Amino acid sequence: KQEVTQIPAALSVPEGENLVLNCSFTDSAIYNLQWFRQDPGKGLTSLLLIQSSQREQTSGRLNASLDKSSGRSTLYIAASQPGDSATYLCAVKGDSSYKLIFGSGTRLLVRP
Amino acid sequence: EAQVTQNPRYLITVTGKKLTVTCSQNMNHEYMSWYRQDPGLGLRQIYYSMNVEVTDKGDVPEGYKVSRKEKRNFPLILESPSPNQTSLYFCASSYMGASYEQYFGPGTRLTVT
Numbered sequence: 001k002q003e004v005t006q007i008p009a010a011l012s013v014p015e016g017e018n019l020v021l022n023c024s025f026t027d028s029a030i031y032n033l034q035w036f037r038q039d040p041g042k043g044l045t046s047l048l049l050i051q052s053s054q055r056e057q058t059s060g061r062l063n064a065s066l067d068k069s070s071g072r073s074t075l076y077i078a079a080s081q082p083g084d085s086a087t088y089l090c091a092v093k094g095d096s097s098y099k100l101i102f103g104s105g106t107r108l109l110v111r112p
Numbered sequence: 113e114a115q116v117t118q119n120p121r122y123l124i125t126v127t128g129k130k131l132t133v134t135c136s137q138n139m140n141h142e143y144m145s146w147y148r149q150d151p152g153l154g155l156r157q158i159y160y161s162m163n164v165e166v167t168d169k170g171d172v173p174e175g176y177k178v179s180r181k182e183k184r185n186f187p188l189i190l191e192s193p194s195p196n197q198t199s200l201y202f203c204a205s206s207y208m209g210a211s212y213e214q215y216f217g218p219g220t221r222l223t224v225t
């Protein structure tokens with residue numbers, strides 16, 4: 001059974017710092033992996049979607065990497081800003097599954 | 113504007129009183145799903161639908177019902193709510209399944225007393 005873990009559960013950094021959020025999964029037979037952002041009281045917003053054949057995806061200051069064989073993905077945020085404060089979740093879709101399995105998220109606080 | 117809407121956004125109810133949470137999307141998506149989010153447990157899928165009249169159970173379907181009579185709507189029904197169904201509920205949709213980018217609604221915070 002696929003399990004998705006995100007460590008740490010919370011992270012506080014000063015503005016301007018580059019940071020990395022981690023996501024690990026137990027079953028490497030995945031179809032894709034998605035990173036989401038969740039703001040308090042709001043729904044999830046899709047940030048990046050990486051197919052299993054890809055190594056990374058970039059959008060602005062965000063870069064997500066995927067290493068299927070080791071069961072790991074990272075979300076790199078460059079030059080963090082207070083507006084980046086949110087909870088970041090990763091989710092994987094298995095090769096033979098119709099479902100997304102979510103991690104519990106990392107709550108990020110970027111201090112001015 | 114492309115969006116997924118849910119109603120109501122907040123609901124406080126009592127044990128056993130039937131309720132429906134509506135979900136609607138305007139993107140002509142085939143796939144819709146319902147999740148609940150609980151502290152420490154992350155998002156767990158309740159039900160999903162690949163198309164009109166096609167629904168299937170997710171990981172935590174007990175105590176919930178769904179229907180998909182129209183492509184745009186996917187209501188979540190709690191026939192006899194219990195306190196353990198107190199949670200934050202999200203509806204999501206995508207073009208054709210979990211392989212595609214997911215669009216989430218704003219969430220419905222449900223409290224059952």
